[in-house]
Amino acid sequence: MELNNNLDEFYMRRALELAKNGAGFTSPNPLVGCVIVKDDKIIGEGWHEKFGEPHAEINALKDAELKGEDVTGATLYVTLEPCCHLNKKTPPCAQRLVKEKIARVVAAMSDPNLNVNNKGFEILRDAGIKVKCGVLESEARWLNRGFIKAQQDKRPWVSLKAACGLDGRMALLNGESKWITGLEARTKAHAMRSEHDAVLVGVNTVLNDNPELNVRLVNAKREPLRIILDSHLRTPLNAKIINSSREAERCVIFYSDRSEQAKHKADKLAQAGAELIYVDDTRDLNKILEILLEHKGVLKLMVEGGAHVLTSFIKANLADSLSLFIAPKIMGEGVGLGTGLKLSSMRGAFNLKDIKTQNFSNGDILLEGVF
Numbered sequence: 001m002e003l004n005n006n007l008d009e010f011y012m013r014r015a016l017e018l019a020k021n022g023a024g025f026t027s028p029n030p031l032v033g034c035v036i037v038k039d040d041k042i043i044g045e046g047w048h049e050k051f052g053e054p055h056a057e058i059n060a061l062k063d064a065e066l067k068g069e070d071v072t073g074a075t076l077y078v079t080l081e082p083c084c085h086l087n088k089k090t091p092p093c094a095q096r097l098v099k100e101k102i103a104r105v106v107a108a109m110s111d112p113n114l115n116v117n118n119k120g121f122e123i124l125r126d127a128g129i130k131v132k133c134g135v136l137e138s139e140a141r142w143l144n145r146g147f148i149k150a151q152q153d154k155r156p157w158v159s160l161k162a163a164c165g166l167d168g169r170m171a172l173l174n175g176e177s178k179w180i181t182g183l184e185a186r187t188k189a190h191a192m193r194s195e196h197d198a199v200l201v202g203v204n205t206v207l208n209d210n211p212e213l214n215v216r217l218v219n220a221k222r223e224p225l226r227i228i229l230d231s232h233l234r235t236p237l238n239a240k241i242i243n244s245s246r247e248a249e250r251c252v253i254f255y256s257d258r259s260e261q262a263k264h265k266a267d268k269l270a271q272a273g274a275e276l277i278y279v280d281d282t283r284d285l286n287k288i289l290e291i292l293l294e295h296k297g298v299l300k301l302m303v304e305g306g307a308h309v310l311t312s313f314i315k316a317n318l319a320d321s322l323s324l325f326i327a328p329k330i331m332g333e334g335v336g337l338g339t340g341l342k343l344s345s346m347r348g349a350f351n352l353k354d355i356k357t358q359n360f361s362n363g364d365i366l367l368e369g370v371f
Helices: 002-022 056-066 093-099 119-126 137-143 145-153 183-194 203-209 260-271 285-296 307-315
Strands: 033-038 041-047 075-078 104-107 130-133 157-164 198-202 225-229 251-255 275-278 300-305 321-326 353-359 365-370
Touching: 002 033, 002 041, 002 056, 002 075, 002 104, 002 137, 033 056, 041 056, 056 075, 056 093, 093 119, 104 119, 119 130, 137 145, 145 157, 157 183, 157 307, 183 321, 198 203, 198 307, 203 225, 225 285, 251 260, 251 285, 260 275, 300 307
Parallel strands: 075 104, 104 130, 157 300, 157 321, 198 225, 198 300, 225 251, 251 275
Antiparallel strands: 033 041, 033 075, 321 365, 353 365
16 A cells, blocks of 8 residues: 555656646646556656646647557546536546546545536546545645635735845835845746746835846746736836836736826826726725736736735735745845734734745845745
């Protein structure tokens, strides 16, 4: 039994690695990888490559067919329960596995989508296929945390990312914050951006830092959607985030000003390449997240700042994880993470769990955890 468990984990790890190849292309669908094994040999591999295109299981079956392999009696490893419903762009996978006479299916986790949620397993079992679920489940759930959050809470997974000095300051008193950390840490931050569907900042970050918010320091298959919360449309027309707006690096500005001046500015920003979305109140983060999920397909959102925007997500209990880059610097007076969050006792403090750390050669430290 232990040998079988080890083999199941071995092949599931491969399926999880394959699933990551779809990052940035499958939202609002999950990342899914699949491996088909027969006679202790991998005969087919695949992953969900793009939203609206064949699922991982179908691509793995096609791979096996192209190799001239017979999948009858094989074991199929998949990172998410095979789908079974018709309310989607592609045919159901569970029924296809029955047709192909797969003998055993090993899944990392059940599908939280109520249209599936163990119904796919039932179809397989009713057809005589052996089913095992829960192999490397925690890894699979982390990989698809955005999809799970969307299914359960109807909003994206929100990751906070911030950089500060040893005294917790994220910017100097005059607002300057470039650069707190070194190149290694910034490269890591760019890699993190590439793993998210969208990156969000407040207008003060645009005014103070003039960021591009794209992925430059690592190779990325796809740029994240870039979002600005800007109630009164103070974003300059010559801002880098506007001038670099194109299909590969889209920029969306949420605003709430109905004045004629704002309407004129909105027209100018739209002509420059930005997309403008009016909301009654840009402080209504639940509404912002709802729009990003329903209309933009955002499953994972990275919030990069500044301090007040980051704190607003924490205060609203909408922050799911935090990645805090800490530089060995004393920055003096200025704002920090938690600025504006007034607590009356330590019992009200927001605690991080599952803490991980990473050290960089210049002394910078990355601390990560979930709320």
